[in-house]
Amino acid sequence: NEIKIFSPATVANVACGFDVLGFCLDSVGDDMVIRKTDKKGIYITKIEGFDLPFEAELNVAGVSALAMYEAINPDFGFEIEIYKNIKPGSGIGSSAASAVGSVFGMNELLGRPFNKTQLTEFAVKGEALASKCEHADNLAPAMLGGFTLVKSMQPLEILQIPTPEDLYATIIHPQIEIKTSEARAILPKDVALSNAVTQWANFGSLIHALHTSDFGLIERSLKDVIVEPYRSQLIPHYQDVKKAMLDAGALGAGISGSGPSIFSLSKGSETAVNVKDAIEKVYATTGIDFDIHVTKIN
Numbered sequence: 001n002e003i004k005i006f007s008p009a010t011v012a013n014v015a016c017g018f019d020v021l022g023f024c025l026d027s028v029g030d031d032m033v034i035r036k037t038d039k040k041g042i043y044i045t046k047i048e049g050f051d052l053p054f055e056a057e058l059n060v061a062g063v064s065a066l067a068m069y070e071a072i073n074p075d076f077g078f079e080i081e082i083y084k085n086i087k088p089g090s091g092i093g094s095s096a097a098s099a100v101g102s103v104f105g106m107n108e109l110l111g112r113p114f115n116k117t118q119l120t121e122f123a124v125k126g127e128a129l130a131s132k133c134e135h136a137d138n139l140a141p142a143m144l145g146g147f148t149l150v151k152s153m154q155p156l157e158i159l160q161i162p163t164p165e166d167l168y169a170t171i172i173h174p175q176i177e178i179k180t181s182e183a184r185a186i187l188p189k190d191v192a193l194s195n196a197v198t199q200w201a202n203f204g205s206l207i208h209a210l211h212t213s214d215f216g217l218i219e220r221s222l223k224d225v226i227v228e229p230y231r232s233q234l235i236p237h238y239q240d241v242k243k244a245m246l247d248a249g250a251l252g253a254g255i256s257g258s259g260p261s262i263f264s265l266s267k268g269s270e271t272a273v274n275v276k277d278a279i280e281k282v283y284a285t286t287g288i289d290f291d292i293h294v295t296k297i298n
């Protein structure tokens with residue numbers, strides 16, 4: 001009647017795939033406990049790590065749980081404990097981890113009545129509370145692992161994209177908060193056709209490269225000509241970090257989700273660690289606290 005789960009952090013956008021592409025960070029994430037109770041309803045009984053609302057309707061994990069709960073309307077309820085390691089506003093899918101964790105755990109306790117796409121649909125409701133719009137590019141990789149592509153939101157269609165062997169991510173999280181809703185508000189409503197052409201050429205090439213384990217093509221495709229010019233201005237020392245990542249041998253780098261985290265992809269763990277050492281040097285002189293994760297992508 002109780003399940004303990006690990007709900008992973010994720011990197012959304014992955015440079016050229018704004019709002020559709022994402023990948024899972026297997027070794028970074030939140031822990032959650034979901035428990036069946038006699039009392040009907042959804043109750044958040046414990047939150048550790050960060051100060052977040054206990055009212056289910058105001059909590060991302062609670063809202064997605066309520067969406068699923070209302071769909072089944074059982075004669076019992078659920079308690080949710082959240083042990084948060086992913087800082088809200090860090091750009092590595094904090095809200096998505098919470099939104100996915102509650103519905104994934106409930107589904108396990110119920111004997112898996114829903115598939116992962118249906119669970120993600122419930123989680124979209126929770127994610128929307130945090131970012132003020134419905135997007136699933138963090139939710140899908142948190143739910144399915146690896147790389148995922150959100151083909152459409154209505155109806156929700158998610159594609160699992162293969163991960164080449166030996167692909168690693170190095171991610172730096174400067175300890176400043178950028179709200180996704182604010183990072184979305186600064187984006188232009190329209191894009192120039194020439195930029196759109198560049199972006200979808202890179203995006204299609206990146207997907208092809210992931211399928212064919214073509215690291216050279218990954219390197220040539222990890223570029224963002226649409227969103228990065230706006231959002232990079234919100235992130236202190238963004239260009240220095242990106243340059244250090246590329247100089248240290250990363251295949252490419254960009255803003256993780258809506259920032260402030262910055263991600264890079266590398267071939268092999270040795271390069272990923274070299275990238276870590278290089279960006280540590282850049283940020284050590286800034287006076288801004290930060291943490292860095294190196295993780296294999298599975």
Ligand code: HSE
Pocket residue numbers: 012013018019020091093131135137138180183184256257258
């Ligand atoms: N695709 C979303 C955005 C991800 O960039 O606004 C937010 O984490």
